[in-house]
Amino acid sequence: MTANEILDLLYGTLRTTGVYNFQWNLVVMWGVGCLFIYLAIAKKYEPLLLLPIGFGIFIVNFPLVPLMGYSHGHAQLLQVFYHYGLEWEVIPCIIFLGLGAMTDFGPLIANPKTLLIGAGAQLGVFITFTGTVLVGFTLKEAASVSIIGGADGPTTIYLTQHLAPQLLGANALAAYSYMAMVPLIQPPIMRLLTNEKERKIRMRQLRPVSRQEKILFPLVTAGIIALLVPSVIPLMGMFMLGNLMKESGVVARLTDSAQGSLMNIVTIFLGISVGATMHADKFLSWKPLFIFSLGLVDFAVCTVGGIATVKIMNLFLKEKINPLIGSAGVSAVPMAARVSQVQGLKYDRTNHLLMHAVGPNLAGVIGSAAAAGMFIAMFD
Amino acid sequence: MKQWIILLSLVIFSPVSSHGEDFLGAPLIPQGTATIKTDDRLEMKTPLSHDEVVSFYREALKDAQDIKFRDWKDATYIEDDGRMPWHSITVSKGGEKGTEIIIVKDNWTWIIGTLILRYIGVFMVLMVLLIGMSLSGKIISRSVAKMDAKKGAG
Secondary structure, eight states: OOHHHHHHHHHHHHHTSTTTTOOTHHHHHHHHHHHHHHHHHTSOSSHHHHHHHHHHHHHHSSTTOTTSSEETTEEOHHHHHIIIIIITTOHHHHHHHHHHHHOOOHHHHHSGGGHHHHHHTTHHHHHHHHHHHHHTOOHHHHHHHHGGGGOOHHHHHHHHHHHOGGGHHHHHHHHHHHHHTHHHHHHHHHHHHOOHHHHTOOOOOOOOOOHHHHHHHHHHHHHHHHHHOGGGHHHHHHHHHHHHHHHHOSOHHHHHHIIIIIHHHHHHHHHHHHHHTOOHHHHSSHHHHHHHHHHHHHHHHHHHHHHHHHHHHHTTOSSOOOGGGGGGGSOOTTHHHHHHHHHHHHHOTTOOOHHHHHHHHHHHHHHHHHHHHHHHHHHO | OHHHHHHHHHHHHOTTTOOOSEETTEEOOTTOEEEEEOSSEEEEEESSOHHHHHHHHHHHTTTOSSEEEEEOSSEEEEEEOSSOSEEEEEEEOSOTTOEEEEEEEOOHHHHHHHHHHHHHHHHHHHHHHHHHHHHHHHHHHHHHHHHHHHHHHO
């Protein structure tokens, strides 16, 4: 072999490496990915999702990695997960199946007027929509960004994939990050909007809920959602199926799988595929950064909406509702309900609000799905 | 020859029957005549049938993204959900003396109005669910109480 041939061979080999094709913007994305991994591990912020998302961001931002493209006409690994899981909107629905199988709707059934708190807490969604359009997003993009305030990861992913798939990574990341920060975001707003007397309002213990009611609830809810907001029935239908399986008590194996292994499997695929959509070329623009800042405002206004709804309801109710549970209308389940409990105990050590707050917390899940359905209907 | 040049110039430069190619980015049907024109709204009349006009717009807008064609009872409503300056094109149906076309600019009234309606819609959905749950809860509570009473009596 001549020297030139050896040099050509070495150069050819070098050109197939990531080092040769290196771009500096990828380093920024490594930092972003590692930041979310750090938040997941060290701070325990939504680790089940932020860890695979963070790793997905990290691994996909290397040159020439065969992960999110096509090779010889076949989709590469993460592209397969993304296509069949997210583009086909399967993963969010299966996650809702698992969530339904874990959820006890008893507190909501016992006090159904807390459904209105879940509706009121969607205020931020619609206000943020306006702000997002003002800044230059299209209407569909604005809808997908504003649903972040609903604090519901699968609903955010479902709506974003439907209306603005190019924003999937940023929206999902913003949603899960802010959900983890609910204990930081909500308390100052709760203190600002309530006085000492309101924070000490005691609510009557919730009535016991029969097994029959808990079995009927998913059927009634699925039927009403199917009639009024049919576009979100894939999500809510699976949610109610999971819950029906749980409450029936006769399919324990299925329930265990839905809330256990199935949920864990799809969570892995969800996290890594969402992370994999965030390549430097798409992510490093003004839009994702704006989405992050707007997501905070969205959450805050949704909190305001929930508390304001309780205050308005209290004008008409004999038995007052403690407005601290209004913030639980933001459907970061069960974190927002725990925040209400902690804040309530600060002002009265014997006033346990947790079970009362679970009702609006779950109502928020239905409310954010209804809001998503309204947006889908707007564009269909 | 002179006559032909003058006629051609009149056709090309006539302000009545010829338009710029678009209004706020919305294509204009060549055989249309403007009846009302402001900065925000253009109303035109054309001798073409409704189907011909809709076909024109389907062809003209085929490469545009986020365009929706909605078939209403009295008109076809073409809506832009993207970045175009125009919001909608309404093409009337059933007119014996031609078709009316109305092009409207993007406006905040529509955006705010639809958002308020949809926010109220969320309340309506959850209100219906509240009523459904309250009713079913009462029915089941009564039947469970009756069954318990029967068991107690038995």
